[in-house]
Amino acid sequence: MGFEEFRGLRIAVTPDVLIPRPETEGLVERALELLADRPGALVADIGTGSGAIACALAAARPDLEVLAVDQSLGALAVASDNVRGLGLGSRVRLLAGDLLDPLASLGGSLDMIVANPPYIPSEVIPTLPVEVDALRAAPRPRRRPGRHARPPAHHLPGRGLPPSRGAGS
Numbered sequence: 001m002g003f004e005e006f007r008g009l010r011i012a013v014t015p016d017v018l019i020p021r022p023e024t025e026g027l028v029e030r031a032l033e034l035l036a037d038r039p040g041a042l043v044a045d046i047g048t049g050s051g052a053i054a055c056a057l058a059a060a061r062p063d064l065e066v067l068a069v070d071q072s073l074g075a076l077a078v079a080s081d082n083v084r085g086l087g088l089g090s091r092v093r094l095l096a097g098d099l100l101d102p103l104a105s106l107g108g109s110l111d112m113i114v115a116n117p118p119y120i121p122s123e124v125i126p127t128l129p130v131e132v133d134a135l136r137a138a139p140r141p142r143r144r145p146g147r148h149a150r151p152p153a154h155h156l157p158g159r160g161l162p163p164s165r166g167a168g169s
Contacts, residue, residue, distance in 0.1 A: 007056040012081050016074030020052035024116050028056045031114050039063050041111035044103055051079030051092065053114055058088045066092045067110075069102050 004011050006020040007028060013019050031053075035041050040063050045054040048068035058066050068083075070076050076094050083092045095102035103110065120128070 004052075006052040007060070009052070009055055009059060009082075009086060011050050011052045011055065012078055012085065013050055014074070014078050016072060017050040017078045018118065020050060024053065025056075027114060027116055028053055028060070031057060031112060032060055035061065035064070035112060038111050040065070042067070042106075042109060043112045043114060044069060044100075044110050046099055046113060046115040047117045048079050048094070049075050051082045051094075053116060054079070054092050055082055055086050055088055057114070058091045059086060062091070064091065067095055067103065068092055069095045069097060069099070071096065071098050 001012055001014050004013050004019050007025050011020055031043070035043070041061075042065050043054075043057055044067045045051075045057070046069050048054050048070045049072075051068050054066040054068035058064055068076075068079055070079065073096060076096055079094055083089055083094065100113075
């Protein structure tokens, strides 16, 4: 196990998760800007991995509640360690499941969905450095007719964030 700094937080990382990237801090900043006029907002972090985004949002805004979703139990274990270690357990809830499935019972009551899924083409993954080895073992999102492989930015009108750019973009 190692540690990475993310928005001033000490985030534990293991081979079960991707290392939080500095450019992902921009996603957190933008989310915080969009949530500025929403006290007590409910936010979902899809594909939470280490929980860096969920923890950063909760640490920056003590009034937020964050639902951190991942289908990898290994990633959720790392996220759980980070949530507990940062004292955010009362405001960050971890949910196991595929993409938006664990949120179905909310009935659209989310204020925002954030996600920073791996966006590296499959054929490039075997050529990546060892730091991103989690991609090789990560379960692939299953696609179903009429479903997106990742949450669409338009899922919540006016509250979605544009995806960051990946390799070759």
